[in-house]
Amino acid sequence: KAGVTQTPRYLIKTRGQQVTLSCSPISGHRSVSWYQQTPGQGLQFLFEYFSETQRNKGNFPGRFSGRQFSNSRSEMNVSTLELGDSALYLCASSLAGILEAFFGQGTRLTVV
Amino acid sequence: QQQVKQSPQSLIVQKGGIPIINCAYENTAFDYFPWYQQFPGKGPALLIAIRPDVSEKKEGRFTISFNKSAKQFSLHIMDSQPGDSATYFCAASKAAGNKLTFGGGTRVLVKP
Numbered sequence: 772k773a774g775v776t777q778t779p780r781y782l783i784k785t786r787g788q789q790v791t792l793s794c795s796p797i798s799g800h801r802s803v804s805w806y807q808q809t810p811g812q813g814l815q816f817l818f819e820y821f822s823e824t825q826r827n828k829g830n831f832p833g834r835f836s837g838r839q840f841s842n843s844r845s846e847m848n849v850s851t852l853e854l855g856d857s858a859l860y861l862c863a864s865s866l867a868g869i870l871e872a873f874f875g876q877g878t879r880l881t882v883v
Numbered sequence: 884q885q886q887v888k889q890s891p892q893s894l895i896v897q898k899g900g901i902p903i904i905n906c907a908y909e910n911t912a913f914d915y916f917p918w919y920q921q922f923p924g925k926g927p928a929l930l931i932a933i934r935p936d937v938s939e940k941k942e943g944r945f946t947i948s949f950n951k952s953a954k955q956f957s958l959h960i961m962d963s964q965p966g967d968s969a970t971y972f973c974a975a976s977k978a979a980g981n982k983l984t985f986g987g988g989t990r991v992l993v994k995p
Contacts, residue, residue, distance in 0.1 A: 775926070802981050804981050804982070804983070806983075806985075813972075813985055813986075813987050813988060814927070814972060814974075814983075814985040814988075815985075816982050816983060816984070819981050819982055827981075827982040829982070861926050861927070863981070863983075865981050870915045870917075870932070870976060870981065871917070871929055871932065872917075872929070872981050872983060873929060874919075874926035874927045874928070874929075875926050876924075876925055876926045877925075877926050
């Protein structure tokens, strides 16, 4: 069974640009969550989608947004990139009603 | 009230030793407490998880101890091996949704 797949693995963007990250959950998993990991702030929850609806949201500015498609695949978008957005962005998927979350390898975003 | 505090930040043990990582939480609504292991360049991998109605859970060489009244839980790695060298994160979430609140992480080094 394939794990959580995130693409791309690495990205370099310039300040002010926008970026879209993609996450394909484990087959059958309908919940997808996104996290930002930085050395200073650790792992922080961004948002969670379930059946195409945002179910939970963390404390991030509106520049961070996401969506989920009918096949449970999810995308995350960051607009007007700032240097501080440089981080490892992680996606996790889980079965409906089950709490165990499985992470992908992440997308390393560098903003220059 | 959403914080999860993890200690120590780093730990060095000899092969065969028992690294112990501690976490404390504030929010009594948390009722699911997983531990994740992360190697450099990889996403966090679920190790073991516990619910508050259980005081101890073992899976292989990993043991979680849970003290509900003190709002603390800990991870013990029995007979540690150099391959266990990684960063370990505790986390907590409520029953609804999959918003994980993570501790700051503990970097464990097991010397041969």
